[in-house]
Amino acid sequence: MTMEDPNAPVPSRSLEDALPLIESLLSQVIRCGRFELKFVIGKRTPGEEEFEAPEYIVEFSGADADLLVEKNGTLLDALEYLVLKAVRLEEDRYTKITFDSRGWRRLRAEELKLTARMAAERVIESGEPFPLNPMSPRERRLVHLALRDQPQVRTESEGTGPERKVVILPASPPARRPSPPFRKRR
Secondary structure, three states, X not given: OOOOOOOOOOOOOOHHHHHHHHHHHHHHHHHHOOOOOEEEEEEOOOOOXXXXXXXXXXXXXXXXXXXXXXXXXXXXXHHHHHHHHHOOOOHHHHHHEEEEXXXXXXXXXXXXXXXXXXXXXXXXXXXXXXXXXXXXHHHHXXXXXXXXXXXXXXXXXXXXXXXXXXXXXXOOOOOOOOOOOOOOOO
């Protein structure tokens, strides 16, 4: 009997090859967790105008669908991460598929873009950096992309792990104001 090395590289798997595995694992998780959920894996509709839109969407519905999006989609994110890791999909392909429930991801993306624009306006007016709340890598990427064509600001991610966040900064450091001329006392 041979033991498989858990650290051995996994052969590259295409997203299309992983879809049946994703479907099977999700069915098992839903059944074992006794969730009242159904899901459909669908290809993104051509012509959708979301930049960086995924190729596939796993859409959940059912009596427990709201559980997935509570606390900013924590359970939805965890389920997505668990399943994609378990089917050994390479991390660079994680952005090609997303899990959603009742359109929450789309609404969250719009909310993040609006927040980014409002924060950028504040940075432009004040000249001061504006840190956003910690967010997932996918959400940070949305913020970076939302402001990439905004010449007056730049974005940086800072922090580590679950505390990693985007900071919106002026594109260039604020100009130094000249000091008032020195007045002699009489």
